[in-house]
Amino acid sequence: MYKSDSSLLEVKGIGEKSLKLYQKLGLFTVGDLMHYYPKGYERFEGPKKIKELIPGETAAVTCRIVSSPSARKTSRLSILTVNAADDTGMIGFTFFNMPFLSKLFKPGMVFVFRGTVQTKGPSFLMEQPKFYSPDEYQKISGMLMPRYSLTKGLTNQAIQKALKTIWKDYSFEEEWLPEDLLQEAAIPEAEPALYEIHFPQEEESALLARRRLVFEEFFTFLLQLRKNKDDAATIPNEWPMIETADTVRYVDALPFRLTKGQKQAWQEIRQDLEGPQCMNRLIQGDVGSGKTIVAFLALLMTVANGYQGALMAPTEVLAVQHFENVKKDVEKYGLAFKPVLLVGSMTAKEKKLQYEKIASGEANLIIGTHALIQEKVTYHKLALVVTDEQHRFGVRQRETFAGKGLQPHVLVMSATPIPRTLAIILYGDLQISLIKDMPVGRLPIKNCVVNTHFRPKAYEFIANQISQGHQAYVICPQVEEGELDDAENVVDYAEKLRAALPHSVVVEYLHGKMKPADKNRIMEDFALKNIDVLVSTTVIEVGINVPNATVMMVENAERFGLAQLHQLRGRVGRGEAQSYCIFISTNESKETMKRLEILNASNDGFFIASEDLKLRGPGDLFGIRQSGEFAFRIGDVYADAELLKLTSEMVDDLIKKDPGLDHPEHARLKAHLSLGNANSVDFRTI
Numbered sequence: 008m009y010k011s012d013s014s015l016l017e018v019k020g021i022g023e024k025s026l027k028l029y030q031k032l033g034l035f036t037v038g039d040l041m042h043y044y045p046k047g048y049e050r051f052e053g054p055k056k057i058k059e060l061i062p063g064e065t066a067a068v069t070c071r072i073v074s075s076p077s078a079r080k081t082s083r084l085s086i087l088t089v090n091a092a093d094d095t096g097m098i099g100f101t102f103f104n105m106p107f108l109s110k111l112f113k114p115g116m117v118f119v120f121r122g123t124v125q126t127k128g129p130s131f132l133m134e135q136p137k138f139y140s141p142d143e144y145q146k147i148s149g150m151l152m153p154r155y156s157l158t159k160g161l162t163n164q165a166i167q168k169a170l171k172t173i174w175k176d177y178s179f180e181e182e183w184l185p186e187d188l189l190q191e192a193a194i195p196e197a198e199p200a201l202y203e204i205h206f207p208q209e210e211e212s213a214l215l216a217r218r219r220l221v222f223e224e225f226f227t228f229l230l231q232l233r234k235n236k237d238d239a240a241t242i243p244n245e246w247p248m249i250e251t252a253d254t255v256r257y258v259d260a261l262p263f264r265l266t267k268g269q270k271q272a273w274q275e276i277r278q279d280l281e282g283p284q285c286m287n288r289l290i291q292g293d294v295g296s297g298k299t300i301v302a303f304l305a306l307l308m309t310v311a312n313g314y315q316g317a318l319m320a321p322t323e324v325l326a327v328q329h330f331e332n333v334k335k336d337v338e339k340y341g342l343a344f345k346p347v348l349l350v351g352s353m354t355a356k357e358k359k360l361q362y363e364k365i366a367s368g369e370a371n372l373i374i375g376t377h378a379l380i381q382e383k384v385t386y387h388k389l390a391l392v393v394t395d396e397q398h399r400f401g402v403r404q405r406e407t408f409a410g411k412g413l414q415p416h417v418l419v420m421s422a423t424p425i426p427r428t429l430a431i432i433l434y435g436d437l438q439i440s441l442i443k444d445m446p447v448g449r450l451p452i453k454n455c456v457v458n459t460h461f462r463p464k465a466y467e468f469i470a471n472q473i474s475q476g477h478q479a480y481v482i483c484p485q486v487e488e489g490e491l492d493d494a495e496n497v498v499d500y501a502e503k504l505r506a507a508l509p510h511s512v513v514v515e516y517l518h519g520k521m522k523p524a525d526k527n528r529i530m531e532d533f534a535l536k537n538i539d540v541l542v543s544t545t546v547i548e549v550g551i552n553v554p555n556a557t558v559m560m561v562e563n564a565e566r567f568g569l570a571q572l573h574q575l576r577g578r579v580g581r582g583e584a585q586s587y588c589i590f591i592s593t594n595e596s597k598e599t600m601k602r603l604e605i606l607n608a609s610n611d612g613f614f615i616a617s618e619d620l621k622l623r624g625p626g627d628l629f630g631i632r633q634s635g636e637f638a639f640r641i642g643d644v645y646a647d648a649e650l651l652k653l654t655s656e657m658v659d660d661l662i663k664k665d666p667g668l669d670h671p672e673h674a675r676l677k678a679h680l681s682l683g684n685a686n687s688v689d690f691r692t693i
């Protein structure tokens with residue numbers, strides 16, 4: 008009998024080898040896998056005619072083999088080419104390292120081939136298509152097939168098989184949500200919903216299942232948030248401050264004038280810090296609006312008052328960048344910061360040294376990643392905690408510090424364009440400062456959405472920008488081959504790019520699986536201009552600031568959420584030079600082009616989010632989720648905004664009626680929550 012916390016190794020069919028693959032995806036237990044939701048679904052549509060195919064789409068065609076397959080060999084590969092036709096046209100298929108197929112495909116035989124449609128000159132092509140007998144295909148035709156995030160060596164089918172095995176021998180706990188809540192939210196029970204999300208019958212029931220799981224996620228999250236909520240307005244300011252000359256001097260010395268929005272935000276923060284109550288404030292401003300300097304000012308005021316401040320970033324790369332910038336400004340402007348850096352890649356010895364400096368108060372500014380700041384650190388008059396790119400964390404820093412008996416002022420920064428009503432639900436009772444304007448003198452980024460044929464031109468363009476002293480980013484969806492079927496990967500792409508660009512151009516790559524120290528070194532080299540082109544995954548999506556970079560090129564742009572693409576684009580256009588963004592789409596379907604067109608048309612995050620939502624519609628099973636926003640696994644604060652509001656009201660109601668969840672009908676609910684259940688929100692750091 009499997010239990011939620013059984014190791015995946017106990018599941019029949021999963022051995023040491025596949026266990027390693029699951030672990031790569033962060034899956035260790037049976038419960039982890041059951042709550043590893045598909046990132047989307049695919050429908051096995053009925054076969055098309057060849058002339059109806061659209062490059063980039065995944066499609067099936069029924070066709071007849073017209074000639075014996077031809078085989079050839081390179082040093083690494085054996086390549087088999089099969090030509091086929093229907094009454095509307097011709098198509099070619101290539102298979103790698105499957106020479107035995109030459110015996111199978113005989114002229115005159117009919118198969119259904121399914122794969123990504125490509126073009127080669129005037130004709131259509133599929134590489135490594137799946138193939139079926141027409142009867143076989145008929146059986147699966149019209150079915151919804153889940154797609155999971157994979158890693159090389161692990162397939163969708165393998166995951167489904169493991170889930171099937173688990174289901175055969177799993178005893179589910181009784182439904183933990185009270186009946187009246189299920190009814191009010193109009194959602195099914197847990198067990199069938201979980202099954203349906205992995206093995207959907209049809210779209211409608213899958214949407215309902217999704218609704219249940221989203222509700223569950225929001226509900227647990229909000230209930231915990233409310234339970235821990237210390238009404239910020241009622242917490243007295245334990246760290247009252249006065250304005251000192253430091254911040255005024257800093258502002259005057261900067262090479263630019265603060266924008267209206269920055270001034271306003273800074274004034275609101277100052278008032279909070281001087282006022283009678285503890286600050287709990289969000290600075291919301293689009294990418295590039297200049298939130299960092301406002302945070303630095305708040306931190307400077309804090310240390311000038313003799314207190315300690317902390318700045319947390321979601322990635323080590325970003326923490327290091329902040330640290331370097333603070334150090335530079337300390338030197339340049341003689342600021343009163345005594346900063347230390349605290350990140351995972353440091354040795355135990357280095358960390359210990361930092362802990363001592365923090366505990367003694369020798370350091371007055373701690374910059375680091377989220378996890379480390381929470382760890383064994385003892386602070387010395389910690390008066391302000393700033394969290395950069397808040398939406399990546401989950402939302403509960405305040406509670407974390409409160410749990411340590413600390414009550415610092417809290418300032419969170421986010422570029423996520425969420426409406427005020429949602430922000431209030433997600434963050435609790437916080438104040439919001441909105442930076443609406445961009446620094447003056449910025450040229451709007453020039454965008455283009457193109458297909459892969461444009462690559463040679465794009466490379467020429469990049470080479471040209473580099474010869475003018477600028478730098479470029481190229482983003483690929485995956486780290487190495489095979490995680491996402493045929494998407495571009497960072498490692499091979501860097502190699503390709505080195506061959507395509509002039510010798511003198513220095514190309515390096517960066518991805519999340521590299522050792523932190525290596526990541527930091529590459530980022531530093533890029534900032535120092537020792538690297539011209541950085542090929543990277545989305546690890547650089549948040550916060551990175553290298554104003555000299557003027558080109559952002561995104562491969563397989565169709566695979567990213569619009570919010571994410573907007574964040575990526577925000578890495579350029581940070582200086583005075585004209586910047587460019589090239590979105591390369593491998594899929595030319597109408598929907599994709601429409602989506603990417605939104606980015607092309609606007610550089611405004613709020614506009615993009617709302618247009619994106621219009622296109623996706625609420626609860627879209629096939630749409631692309633925004634990445635990692637608020638660390639929800641399945642809930643999408645934009646698309647599920649209505650459900651989020653409803654859940655919030657229901658949670659308020661529940662707490663009003665039964666604050667301790669002591670009524671007998673809430674017993675299972677209470678037990679479920681206190682178990683720290685697998686399905687509670689995952690506050691991971693990235």
Ligand code: ADP
Nearest residue numbers: 263264265266294295296297298299300446552
């Ligand atoms: P974000 O809001 O995305 O975090 P940053 O704080 O990183 O943006 O700022 C982006 C760039 O703009 C930085 O290079 C910063 O020095 C610069 N900057 C910030 N404020 C201004 C301003 N008022 N005028 C000109 N440049 C500014």
Ligand code: MG
Nearest residue numbers: 298299395550
């Ligand atoms: Mg930033």
